[in-house]
Amino acid sequence: MRTHYCADVNESDIGKSVTVSGWVASRRDHGGLIFIDLRDKDQVVQLVCDPADNVEAHKLAEDVRDQFVLIATGKVRARGEGLENPKLKTGKVEIVVDNLIIENKSLPMPFDLGDDKVNEEIRLKYRYLELRTQKSYDIFKLRSKATVATRNALDELGFLEVETPIMTKSTPEGARDYLIPSRVHGGEFYAMPQSPQLFKQLLMVGGFDRYFQIAKCFRDEDLRADRQPEFTQIDVEMSFCDQEDVIEIGEKLIHSIFTKCGFDIPEKFNRMSYSDAMELYGSDKPDMRYDLKMVDVMDIFARCDNEIFSNIAKDAKKNRIKALKVPKGDEIFSKRQMKGFEDYVRKFGAGGLGYFQMKEDGLKGPLTKFFTEDDIQAIIDRCELEVGDAVFFGAGNKKLVWDYMGRFRIYLAEMMDIIPKDRFEFLWVMDFPMFEIEDGKMKAMHHPFTMPKTDENGKIVYDELEDLQSISYDIVLNGTELGGGSIRIHKEDIQKEVFKLMGISDEEAEEKFGFLLDAFKYGAPPHGGFALGLDRMIMLMTGASSIREVIAFPKTQKAQCILTQAPSEVDQEQLNDLSLRIRKQVQA
RNA sequence: UAGUCGUUAGAUAAAUGGAAUAUCGUGUGCCUAUCAAGCACAAGUUGUGGGUUCGAAUCCGAUACGGCUAACCA
Numbered sequence: 001m002r003t004h005y006c007a008d009v010n011e012s013d014i015g016k017s018v019t020v021s022g023w024v025a026s027r028r029d030h031g032g033l034i035f036i037d038l039r040d041k042d043q044v045v046q047l048v049c050d051p052a053d054n055v056e057a058h059k060l061a062e063d064v065r066d067q068f069v070l071i072a073t074g075k076v077r078a079r080g081e082g083l084e085n086p087k088l089k090t091g092k093v094e095i096v097v098d099n100l101i102i103e104n105k106s107l108p109m110p111f112d113l114g115d116d117k118v119n120e121e122i123r124l125k126y127r128y129l130e131l132r133t134q135k136s137y138d139i140f141k142l143r144s145k146a147t148v149a150t151r152n153a154l155d156e157l158g159f160l161e162v163e164t165p166i167m168t169k170s171t172p173e174g175a176r177d178y179l180i181p182s183r184v185h186g187g188e189f190y191a192m193p194q195s196p197q198l199f200k201q202l203l204m205v206g207g208f209d210r211y212f213q214i215a216k217c218f219r220d221e222d223l224r225a226d227r228q229p230e231f232t233q234i235d236v237e238m239s240f241c242d243q244e245d246v247i248e249i250g251e252k253l254i255h256s257i258f259t260k261c262g263f264d265i266p267e268k269f270n271r272m273s274y275s276d277a278m279e280l281y282g283s284d285k286p287d288m289r290y291d292l293k294m295v296d297v298m299d300i301f302a303r304c305d306n307e308i309f310s311n312i313a314k315d316a317k318k319n320r321i322k323a324l325k326v327p328k329g330d331e332i333f334s335k336r337q338m339k340g341f342e343d344y345v346r347k348f349g350a351g352g353l354g355y356f357q358m359k360e361d362g363l364k365g366p367l368t369k370f371f372t373e374d375d376i377q378a379i380i381d382r383c384e385l386e387v388g389d390a391v392f393f394g395a396g397n398k399k400l401v402w403d404y405m406g407r408f409r410i411y412l413a414e415m416m417d418i419i420p421k422d423r424f425e426f427l428w429v430m431d432f433p434m435f436e437i438e439d440g441k442m443k444a445m446h447h448p449f450t451m452p453k454t455d456e457n458g459k460i461v462y463d464e465l466e467d468l469q470s471i472s473y474d475i476v477l478n479g480t481e482l483g484g485g486s487i488r489i490h491k492e493d494i495q496k497e498v499f500k501l502m503g504i505s506d507e508e509a510e511e512k513f514g515f516l517l518d519a520f521k522y523g524a525p526p527h528g529g530f531a532l533g534l535d536r537m538i539m540l541m542t543g544a545s546s547i548r549e550v551i552a553f554p555k556t557q558k559a560q561c562i563l564t565q566a567p568s569e570v571d572q573e574q575l576n577d578l579s580l581r582i583r584k585q586v587q588a
Numbered sequence: 589u590a591g592u593c594g595u596u597a598g599a600u601a602a603a604u605g606g607a608a609u610a611u612c613g614u615g616u617g618c619c620u621a622u623c624a625a626g627c628a629c630a631a632g633u634u635g636u637g638g639g640u641u642c643g644a645a646u647c648c649g650a651u652a653c654g655g656c657u658a659a660c661c662a
Contacts, residue, residue, distance in 0.1 A: 025624080026623085026624045027624095028621095028622060028623075028624080028625055028626095029619090029625095030619065030620055030621065030622060030625075030626090031618070031619035031620065032619080032620050033619095033620045033621065033622085035621080035622060035623075035625090037623080037624075046622095046623080048621090050620080051620095052620090065614090066613085066624095079621095080621075082621095083621060083622080083623085084623095085622095085623050087623075088623085091623085108598070108613070108614055109598080109599085109613075110598060110599080111598075111599050111600090111613095112598095112599050112600075112612065112613070114624095115599070115600070115612090117599090117600060117601090118599060118600075119595090119599085119600090119654075119655090120654080120655070121653085121654055121655090122598095122599080171662090174661080174662035175660075175661050175662075176660080176661085194661095194662085195662095197662090219660095219661060220660095220661095221660050221661040222658095222659085222660060222661080224656085224657080224661090225655090225656070225657095227661070347591080347657085347658075348658080443662075444662055445662075446662065447662045448662075449662095450662090546655095556654075556655090557654080557655070557656085558653095558654085
């Protein structure tokens, strides 16, 4: 049908007859002479309809409107002196149309294509029109490049791509499942996978040695700017490996993907322990593009006259008093702003937010009166304060302090606009705790199949269960959790002990994961792996502000698809088939 | 569920309690070299439903919808 894509028409075609096709990006009628910018998948080429060249084509062009579908044949010619358009790749030439076919018409656009200020609801309702823009095309071109690079890189490293089921078994723990009612087994449900975790471990028992999958995953939790109910994960698992082997594969894969997508990133990434990440940055996914580290000042506050602080400082195990220095903060922020920061951290459970200002004549602030001169000097030294700096304090339960001081760090960085764009800072966060206590219950921090650290005899040893570490790692990019993984438990006795520590009974374990535990009885190899969030990766590569931009047909925060109106009610007949009855909500 | 911001023409925005405006788009007409071209003209249920008022886009309740955030996300 076509001889050229619009983008490919160039000076070497001058004098030749070409056929191009696409959508009208703009039409300009100069009275007698009509110009049409024709766009196909990405680029634009200019058509000229001149009655002096072809009366019929010109007559047809009078009816042409934006986004009509055209097939145009004509001679390529150089644009005259001063008529070139440097903004277009094809700006040095144009096509003089002698045969024009209006293949299809279009209603006027319901919104201005390419105007990203347009309400997202409208853009999503007409998502297919937004996809027609160059910006969208470029995003999905990059996404495609990334997935192809993934397949090539892993193929070269000896990984086998295997598909695992979408209709599977509900596994409690973790996020809420999306359920699929069974017709054949009334009252029973399949679950959609939150990740192919258990299947990939079974593939290791199956002897495939190295597996990967670009896997759709489903989680029924509330949506965020970087979270969708269905998302894509690059899922990787390998046998006979230790942590270093897995990290090496992860770095090779990420390096290969980013390189193929045109980004220059290092081959090896920095590492940080989970506990350092929390103590220094108040986050298990610190953004390393800027500094703003926290400093511990609990010992100094223990000596102050303020009982609130000295009491908090008494329990060094449970509590923290952290200082966050903001270079030149006293010069940047007004006193009013500094007080306003307190409101920000209160939203995340902080009792308050103390601050000092470093003035010419020493440290000032509402809290200084509680400290001796020596201790004030100690604070200055510990925080390395210089004139013009401000320093903020958070005190209380360590998890709370980490959380709100960590958020405050990000908030400050955004406010001061010190986050460099166009930079990729990768970081491995290592040695996550095995368990976390939630409502007095021991919960797996990663998942219950994560290998805890053991001694040389393969025994789990710990003083406090909370301090027991696991062999697990997250890969963090610019403050976003790009993915994570772990070495898995492949021995029955360790798995049993972990279940026991978590308070999961043998019966419960059997019922929930019996198939996996059975499989491990038949020679499970040591194995481990990781998974990378593909959507988030593309989001970071393209600088998109929302994950919805990098998903072809995304859902809104209420988990609806505005385009198809899903979810929707179904026929009574379908419900009967599935042995389901809908309990009607009674209007109050 | 809560906090917060928002909802004005097809789109984006403006409007001290007193005539609803602008830009783009759309339609019609004019125009032979523009670069989303220019000129002229044309078309409006202020999300919905109440209230206060001589008079409401504006003030006050209510409600719907959307964005962001929190709880959730092994």
